Structures are given as C-alpha cells and as structure tokens.
Amino acid sequence: MAESAVSIVLGNVNALAVRETTMLCCVTLEVELLKDELKRLRGFLRDADNKWRRGDESTAVLVGQIREVAYDADNAIEAAEYMQKRNRLKKGFMGTISRYARLPSDLTNLHKVGVEIQRIKRKISDIFESANRLKIVDLGNTSTENLQVDGELPQEYGPMHQNFEDVVMVGFEDDYQEIVGKLLDKGDSLSVVSLVAMGGAGKTTLARKFYTSTSAKQHFEIVSWVTVSQKYKGIDLLKDILKQITGSTFRSADQMQEYEVAKMIHDFLSQKRYLVVLDDVWETDTWEILNRTTRAFPDAENGSRILITTRKEDVANHVQMPTHVHPLKKLDEQKSWELFSSKALPSYKRSVIHDVDEFEKLGRKLARKCGGLPLELAVLGGYLSKNLNAQTWSDILLDWPSTKNEQMMRNMLARSYWDLPNHYLRSCFLYIAAFPEDSMVYVSDLTQLWIAESFIPHIPNHTLEETAYKYVTELVERSLVHAVETSMGGGRIAIIRIHDILHDWCKEEARQDGFLDGVDKTTGRAGAQLSSANLASYRSTFQSLSNVILPGAPNVRTLFGFQLESVSLPRLRFLRVLYIEGSTLRDFSTVIGGCIHLRYLKLHCCGGVMLPSSIGQLLYLQTIDLRDTKLDSQVPQSLWEIPTLRHVYLTDGFSPPPPARSVRQQHKELQTLFWDVSDVGSECCYHDMEILLGQMGQLTTLFLVMSPMPSEVFNILAHMPHLVDISLSNFGVLDKLPAELPRGVKRLRLCAHVIKQDPMPILEKLHYLVVLDLSGYEGQTMFCSAQGFPRLQELKLVGFSTDDWRIEVGAMPKLSDLTLRECNRKLPEGFLHLPSLNHLMLYRMPQISEDDNTLKELERKGCQVESL
Known part of the structure; x- marks a missing residue:
C-alpha cells in the first residue's frame, strides 16, 4: 500500500x-x-x-x-x-x-x-x-496491475450486486426451516438452539436470516445479537446486550459492575419473550461466564430462546438447559454448483459469453474443489466472474493445491485481493478492517471515509460519491463483502458486512503492510508494536478499552475508537480522520481545533463533546457527523464558514447562523444536511436557520426535524433543485402541500400531525418518486389517478383516517411494497388494481380481519400479507 x-x-x-x-x-x-x-x-x-x-x-x-x-x-x-x-x-x-x-x-x-x-x-x-x-x-x-484510466472500473453487463444472505441460502432451505421450527415451537421453557459447523459454512448467515425476519419480530418482544469470538470479556458482552434491549445508549452502564448489569438484564427480560443470539462462541464456559454473578437470562416460562453459533460441538453440548444441536452439513455437489454459478456465471453475464458450456464444465470441477463451503464457493465465484477467460479457469483448476481448507481459503483471498483492479480499491478493502468484527457498516459512512482518505480518484463526469459507490459494488460482486440491506425503493446497497474469516485476513494483511494497526481489550499493546517491524502505521483502531490515551505519534493520520470508556486525544497535527463511537471524550475541545488537516469527524453516541469556535479553522473538513451525541455546547457559527463541507449530520445543539450581511460562504460542496433540532421546541429557530439554508442550493439530501416544523420550509425547497432525498418531520397542522416540489426527488418523507387537503394529486406528479412515507392525512377522500406515481415502488402511510380511497386502474404501476400503520379504515378495492404489489404490511390495524375480501383476493394473487 x-x-x-x-x-x-x-x-x-x-x-x-x-x-x-x-x-x-x-x-x-x-x-x-x-x-x-x-x-x-x-x-x-x-x-x-x-x-x-x-x-x-x-x-x-x-x-x-x-x-x-x-x-x-x-x-x-x-x-x-x-x-x-x-x-x-x-x-x-x-x-x-x-x-x-x-x-x-x-x-x-x-x-x-x-x-x-x-x-x-x-x-x-x-x-x-x-x-x-x-x-x-x-x-x-x-x-x-490492471489499472483503468483514472481509476475507473470496467462497466458491468447487468445488476451490480446480489444479497449474499439470499444467495447463500441455496442448499440450506431445509436447515433453515428446522431451525425456525425449534425457535418458534410452543415449548414454554427457556431453551437453546445451537448451529455447529466450521468457519465459512454459513452459520452466521442462517442465524442472521432468522434474526432479521418478520417471524422473529412478531414472535419475540426483545431480540439481541452479540458476537463473542475467541477474545472477549463477559461484562462487555453483557453491557452490549443491555444497551440493545433497552433501546438506548444507556451510558450509565459503562460505570456499572458486572452483577449490576446482569441483574438489570434479568429484570428487564423477566416479563418478556426474548431471543438472544450468541454468535461465534469458542469456549465451553462462555454461558457460565455470562451468568456467573447473576443469572442474566431468566426462564419466565414464556418461550424465550437462546441461539448459539459455534465451530465446536462440545460448546453446543455444554449449556446446561434444554438444547437442540443442529450440525450444519456442507453443500452437496449440486447445491455447490448452484451457489458457485450464481456468483461466477450470473444470468446477466451468460448472454455475452461465447462458450458457456466450456465454463460450466470447468466451473463444476472448481465447485467440487471447494468442499461444500459457501464462503469459499462465493469468493472463488466472485473472483472468476471478473476473469471470464477459460484459460484462467483451467489454470486455477490445474494449480489447485492439496492444502487444508483454511490455507486454501487464505490463498483464495490473497488471489482475489491482488486481482482487484487498482491499489485504490485494495486500500478501500483493507480499510474495512478498522471496524469491529461482525459490524454492520453503513455504505454512506464508508464511502465518505474513503473520500476523506483520498482513496477515491477523480473521474471526469462522476462525483466522488458515485465512484466510491462503484467500489462498494465491485467488492460485493466479488463476495469480498456482503450486501446486508438495500435502500428503500432504489435498491442501492445501504449496509454491508464482512465475514469474520475475511475480516481476520484483512486485519493481518493491513498490519503486515503497515496500513492499519488494531488494539483491543485483549492485546493491550500500542499500535506501532503491531505493525511490521520496519513499516510504521499511520492509521490505528482501538476497541473496548478503559481510560485510553490514544497514541501521540505526530504523523498519525487516522484514528478509530469503539466503546472506549474514557479517551484522551493527544495533539495530532496531521490527523485526517477521527471516528469515535460509544465513548466518553476528555479535553476534546482543546485538541480538535488544531487538527487543521481533518477531513472526517464522526462522534457517535459519545459524551463530553464540546465544539469550540476554532472548529471553523478546519478548512478541509468534508464530513461532520454528531448523530446521537449529546453536545455540551451549541454548534459554533464558525462551522458554517468551512468551504469544503460535503455532509453535515447534527442532532443536538442549535446555533443560529450569523447575520445575512456576514454570510458570504456559498456551500457549493454541501450535499447532505441532517439536522434534528426538535429539542429546541420553538418555531423562531427556523427563521434563524432560513438564511443558512438559503446558501445550500447544491443539496441532494435534506433531513430536517423541528417541533413544530413551520410550513414555510417548503419555500426553501424551491431553491434546492438538486434534492433527491427529502425528510421533513413534525409539522403541526398542514393545510396543504405546495403546488410544486423539486422535480427530481426520489425519496420523500413528510410527517405531520394533521394534513387537511388530499396530498396525492400533488405528489403523484413527481415522476421520479420511488419511496413515499407520509403521515397525518385526515381528509374524507384520497384519490390516485390513472397516470399517477409512475415509478413509485414503496409507499408507507401512517395515521390515515380517510373514508374513501380511490385508486384508478393504471395508478402506481410499479408499487411493490405497501405499509399501512394505524390507519383507521378498511382496505380499498383499488389495491387489486396494483399489478406489482407483492408485499403488504399492516401495523396496528385490528379492524382488518382475515375475512376481508380485498385481503383474501390479494393473497390469492400471490401478495404476501403480514400483520403486526
């Protein structure tokens, strides 16, 4: 690197x-x-x-x-x-x-x-x-290396990614159904279901498939997931579980003793049906360690469950309670080929391959070599999909070493890594090692980090964000990372995850190369000691440490910190990236103003944060993200003088902009503004913001929360022609929507207490609208015309009480997902005119019975109906 x-x-x-x-x-x-x-x-x-x-x-x-x-x-x-x-x-x-x-x-x-x-x-x-x-x-x-002009990636022939969880389910359908049956059975006693298999066999994928399913959400009141791995502390796992089940950061838990945390978990869960997933358990005494001071997981005789994934059968059999052990078998030859071919020869590529039969013949032999391991099949398939050359496939088959599976996997990862088109993309891949194992990594965070690190080259007619997203899809196509979640409607990858085997490989490669050092609760070593003897690292990541003084090496460019109870920052003159999560910061305000090279600042769920007025001296700052962090001060006015801002996320601490005559800075680079000022509680703050918002004509994403939101905000939207994603929350009484909204908007969320006039005649004219989330309409009628909403794919309506909802034939031709929440009405017959509707979700709508004629007809036509 x-x-x-x-x-x-x-x-x-x-x-x-x-x-x-x-x-x-x-x-x-x-x-x-x-x-x-x-x-x-x-x-x-x-x-x-x-x-x-x-x-x-x-x-x-x-x-x-x-x-x-x-x-x-x-x-x-x-x-x-x-x-x-x-x-x-x-x-x-x-x-x-x-x-x-x-x-x-x-x-x-x-x-x-x-x-x-x-x-x-x-x-x-x-x-x-x-x-x-x-x-x-x-x-x-x-x-x-194969470096394209200006770092651009080769153009693909079809869809740019597949959801790994869906692909890897090939061959495991019966296993999944058996696991679901055991987790949802009618037995009242607390019991354990254990998935046992070697690394890369699909244990975590199957567990997460159920954990995120509607069935799990409907059956269990509380769900929690923690990754145990080989190195862990029981108290850290318990604190993580406590924070998850209470639905908040629960910062006081950081100061609690182990027995106090365990007791709080016990008391919270004692009246609820819960599911706790312990992923990647290595030691037989893990269950005893979690319950050694107080029994954290009570048996309330209500059907609660523990789901364990492990590579060791003795771990699965050691838990002293009713246990179902499910050994996960390797894929047979046919299922191995189905998974491999879905990655190496997807349908959109087959049409341009001259001799598909030859590739299938070689591919079946290569799939057999993978021994039925889904991860190995997916990674090899992803690599070969980028090398559609029969000689390359044949050479790999001839050179296949007679090594153990673990070494074969490492060899394959190294081959896939060096096959990446350029060193920019290799840097982007290794960078994921900075996040804790099994993290759900938001693509928006990752791409902004890559840009801050200058890993994304400038390509004519492409924004940096567009190129960075291409890099994400390239890694997904190669199965080096997995697409966990896509954005609503648009289908863009929103969250990725890297398998723990690949994560370990990334950490080792990054350390040996001097690219990134990692220090966690088990090592206790300084970052510089972890890298190759002659390659000092300029990036470090720290996890789950107490009373940390981060390294003061003067040339450090990047620092990550996760779950650090108390952390002090040294004076780092050349710092480019600072990413701290779930930590308490000391003396932050005295240090940050001197980091004049800083590009990226994210403090998530942190305490002790005060932004000094010197924040305005960070003239290279591109991203500032303070979501869910309680500020000890207001946001300084000087922040808005930084010319390079691209993405701003603020959820606390409002400061009005300077007077109009002193506002000279046009925010030409700013693309994202996420601003939650609901705690201010006064309409007057909007008038202070109006001047500032008027300088943001290049915004593509606006997320604004105020209490109450004034209707005048619509006037500002007229001066933001590039908006594609709009979310405006907490309107009071909204008489009507404006006659025009930005024409290019793709995602729109409007939340009001009351909307008086039917909003559909205005919204259906937004021809690019893909996702609509609307709440508060209380009119008597609602009408969707035959030509309305030509691209709408997802519609969510909350708190509607219309008596007559008419939907003409031809309206919403692409609508596939419809959610109704707390809507006091029956299902309109117009739903039967929606040709693409395949999923209907009903929340808190007891007036809709199973005998509803429209509901029965939708189910007969193949629409999946769920009710919570």
Whole structure:
C-alpha cells in the first residue's frame, strides 16, 4: 500500500495545481519539482514493494521510507495551501490585505514550507541512492496491475450486486426451516438452539436470516445479537446486550459492575419473550461466564430462546438447559454448483459469453474443489466472474493445491485481493478492517471515509460519491463483502458486512503492510508494536478499552475508537480522520481545533463533546457527523464558514447562523444536511436557520426535524433543485402541500400531525418518486389517478383516517411494497388494481380481519400479507 500513499499525494498535488496555482507564491516551482520526484519514486516503489512481498526484508526499510516521505510531502504542501484558505476567509481590512498581499507571517511560513520541501527532496535523493545499492529497478510508468484510466472500473453487463444472505441460502432451505421450527415451537421453557459447523459454512448467515425476519419480530418482544469470538470479556458482552434491549445508549452502564448489569438484564427480560443470539462462541464456559454473578437470562416460562453459533460441538453440548444441536452439513455437489454459478456465471453475464458450456464444465470441477463451503464457493465465484477467460479457469483448476481448507481459503483471498483492479480499491478493502468484527457498516459512512482518505480518484463526469459507490459494488460482486440491506425503493446497497474469516485476513494483511494497526481489550499493546517491524502505521483502531490515551505519534493520520470508556486525544497535527463511537471524550475541545488537516469527524453516541469556535479553522473538513451525541455546547457559527463541507449530520445543539450581511460562504460542496433540532421546541429557530439554508442550493439530501416544523420550509425547497432525498418531520397542522416540489426527488418523507387537503394529486406528479412515507392525512377522500406515481415502488402511510380511497386502474404501476400503520379504515378495492404489489404490511390495524375480501383476493394473487 505504499504505492497508494504516493499516488494519493500525487493526486492531491495535481488537484492543488488546478485550484491554487498562484497561492504557493515562492514555493510553486518547488512543488512542481517535488511532484516530478514523487512520480519517479513511484517507479522505484513498485519494484521495491514486489521484492519485499517476495521475502526480501532488506527492502522493507526502503518501502517504509518511501511512504514516510510521501506523507511528509503531503503535509508540507497542504500547510502552504491552508494559509491561502485561511486568508480568504479573513474579514475586514486585514482580510483585504491578506488576500492581495503577503503578510510577513505568511512569508515566514512559506519560507518554512520551502525549507521543508528541500529537506524532503534530500530524503528522496537518499532513497534513490539506497535503491541503487539494493538494485531496485525503476519501473517508470509501466503498471503491474490492471489499472483503468483514472481509476475507473470496467462497466458491468447487468445488476451490480446480489444479497449474499439470499444467495447463500441455496442448499440450506431445509436447515433453515428446522431451525425456525425449534425457535418458534410452543415449548414454554427457556431453551437453546445451537448451529455447529466450521468457519465459512454459513452459520452466521442462517442465524442472521432468522434474526432479521418478520417471524422473529412478531414472535419475540426483545431480540439481541452479540458476537463473542475467541477474545472477549463477559461484562462487555453483557453491557452490549443491555444497551440493545433497552433501546438506548444507556451510558450509565459503562460505570456499572458486572452483577449490576446482569441483574438489570434479568429484570428487564423477566416479563418478556426474548431471543438472544450468541454468535461465534469458542469456549465451553462462555454461558457460565455470562451468568456467573447473576443469572442474566431468566426462564419466565414464556418461550424465550437462546441461539448459539459455534465451530465446536462440545460448546453446543455444554449449556446446561434444554438444547437442540443442529450440525450444519456442507453443500452437496449440486447445491455447490448452484451457489458457485450464481456468483461466477450470473444470468446477466451468460448472454455475452461465447462458450458457456466450456465454463460450466470447468466451473463444476472448481465447485467440487471447494468442499461444500459457501464462503469459499462465493469468493472463488466472485473472483472468476471478473476473469471470464477459460484459460484462467483451467489454470486455477490445474494449480489447485492439496492444502487444508483454511490455507486454501487464505490463498483464495490473497488471489482475489491482488486481482482487484487498482491499489485504490485494495486500500478501500483493507480499510474495512478498522471496524469491529461482525459490524454492520453503513455504505454512506464508508464511502465518505474513503473520500476523506483520498482513496477515491477523480473521474471526469462522476462525483466522488458515485465512484466510491462503484467500489462498494465491485467488492460485493466479488463476495469480498456482503450486501446486508438495500435502500428503500432504489435498491442501492445501504449496509454491508464482512465475514469474520475475511475480516481476520484483512486485519493481518493491513498490519503486515503497515496500513492499519488494531488494539483491543485483549492485546493491550500500542499500535506501532503491531505493525511490521520496519513499516510504521499511520492509521490505528482501538476497541473496548478503559481510560485510553490514544497514541501521540505526530504523523498519525487516522484514528478509530469503539466503546472506549474514557479517551484522551493527544495533539495530532496531521490527523485526517477521527471516528469515535460509544465513548466518553476528555479535553476534546482543546485538541480538535488544531487538527487543521481533518477531513472526517464522526462522534457517535459519545459524551463530553464540546465544539469550540476554532472548529471553523478546519478548512478541509468534508464530513461532520454528531448523530446521537449529546453536545455540551451549541454548534459554533464558525462551522458554517468551512468551504469544503460535503455532509453535515447534527442532532443536538442549535446555533443560529450569523447575520445575512456576514454570510458570504456559498456551500457549493454541501450535499447532505441532517439536522434534528426538535429539542429546541420553538418555531423562531427556523427563521434563524432560513438564511443558512438559503446558501445550500447544491443539496441532494435534506433531513430536517423541528417541533413544530413551520410550513414555510417548503419555500426553501424551491431553491434546492438538486434534492433527491427529502425528510421533513413534525409539522403541526398542514393545510396543504405546495403546488410544486423539486422535480427530481426520489425519496420523500413528510410527517405531520394533521394534513387537511388530499396530498396525492400533488405528489403523484413527481415522476421520479420511488419511496413515499407520509403521515397525518385526515381528509374524507384520497384519490390516485390513472397516470399517477409512475415509478413509485414503496409507499408507507401512517395515521390515515380517510373514508374513501380511490385508486384508478393504471395508478402506481410499479408499487411493490405497501405499509399501512394505524390507519383507521378498511382496505380499498383499488389495491387489486396494483399489478406489482407483492408485499403488504399492516401495523396496528385490528379492524382488518382475515375475512376481508380485498385481503383474501390479494393473497390469492400471490401478495404476501403480514400483520403486526
């Protein structure tokens, strides 16, 4: 990944040359010369990196030096650019002077930058000398990988992903039904169902399939999932369960003793039917450890269940209560082929393959080699789907080593990893190792992180977010990550997960490469000690530690922290990414203002957070995400002066914008605004926000919650023509909707206490609308015309009490999912005119009986009806 570091720096320098050619003044020439040296350095690096990976340890030092000098160059160049950015935002007389002339302090700083660049160039010269002594070859611009122009991925022929959970169910339908039967049987006593199989056999997938099913949600009042793995602490698992079942962060649990947590779990569950999933249990005494102080999981004789997945049969048999052990068999030859072919030869690719029969013949032989393991079949299939060359398939079959399954899996992962089209995508894949095992990773978070790290190249006519999403789909297609959930209606991948075997491989590869270090509750070691001896890491992730002082290495660029009871940040001058979740921060406000290179700041479910006014000095900040974090201060006005903001998520701490005459910053980059100010409780705050929102004409996503929401907010939407995703909540009484809304909107959520006028005649004209979530209409009639809602796929209506809902033939031709919640009416006969309706969900609608004629006719036509 050292080549990735050099390429990232070169990309930043090129972007700098486009944006700020004049700003570097006396160091412009130095930067151009440095860029040439870095290009030449990249040619040497390719050979050095290859030799190091083949076992030549003498080149490891050189690889580390090249990475270090690349990042030093990035820091130096950006320091000069920062001065220009800062001067442009200065106001008054000094602002005018700094924008058109050079202040003595600026000249001094620019001189320091020039001196630093000279130092870096001397280090590069030393590296060249070392390379010559080590006989490192300059490979120049010749590429050792399949790198498309500008980093763009090859175009696919059809659908870009399949849901892994659905694909891997091939061959396990009977197993799944048996497991469901045991979990939902009528026995009242608390009992255990254990899935037993080797790694990669599909245990977790089957467990999660049930855990997320409607059947589980209907049958159990409380559900909780924790991943145990080989290294764990009982109290940490109990705290995680407590937070899940109480439905909140429950921060006080962090200070509680183990017996107190266990007792709270016991008391909370004693009156409820619950399901607790213990995934990936390795030790026989895990159940005893979880119940050693107080029996955490009571037997209330109400049919509660424990579901365990494990690789060891003795673990499954050790639990001292009624237990059903289900050994998960490997797939037979035919099922193995079905799973393999679904990945390697999907239907949309078969049509363009010249000789499908030859590929099927080779594919069946390769599928047999995988020994019936779903993960191995999926990863190999994903790899071969990108290499539709009969010779490649034949070579793999001939070279198939006679090794154990575990080593074969590792070999296959390495092959798939190095087959990724470019080093940008390899960096993106390894980056997932920063998240805890079995995490549900939101694609929006991941893509914004990749962009902040400069892993996403600029491609003409594509936004960075679009390219990043292509990278996600590429990883899913190759089965290196799994699509867990897609977005409503649009079908875009929303959440991914990486299998624990792949996660372990990623962690090891990232550590050995010096790409990322990890420290958790079981290691207790400093991050730098975990990486290869000669490759210092610039990224670290910390999990489940107490009283942590994160490393103070001056060149650290990325820090992740998960469930850190109390964490102190050192002064990190070159920090680009800070991602902290479920932690209490100390002295945050005194540190963050000095992180002038910061691109990404996420503090999720954290305490002790105060945003200082110096937050406005973070002139490279792209994403700030403070959802579910309680601020100890208001959001400073200076935040809105940052010109590079792309995504803003705030749920607490409202601060009005500065007066109109001082608002000069047009938010040309801002795409996402998520703002929950419901706690403010006053309409007047909207008028303070109106000026600021008026500067956000490029927004594509607006999520706004106020109590109450004023109807004047619709006036602002008229000035946001690029909106595709709108969510406006907590209107009071809304007389009617505006005659026009942004024409390109695809997802719309409007939540009101009362809507007086029928909203459908206006909303059905939104020709691109795919998802509609509407609540509060209390009119007597509702009408959907024959040409209305041409693209609508999902419709959710809450709290409707119309007497007459008429749906003409031809309305909503693509509607597939319909949800009605607390709607005081019968089902209209117009539902039978909806040709694509295949799923109807009814929440809290007791007036709808099983004898309802419309309901029976829908079921007869194949529509799945569920009621909660």
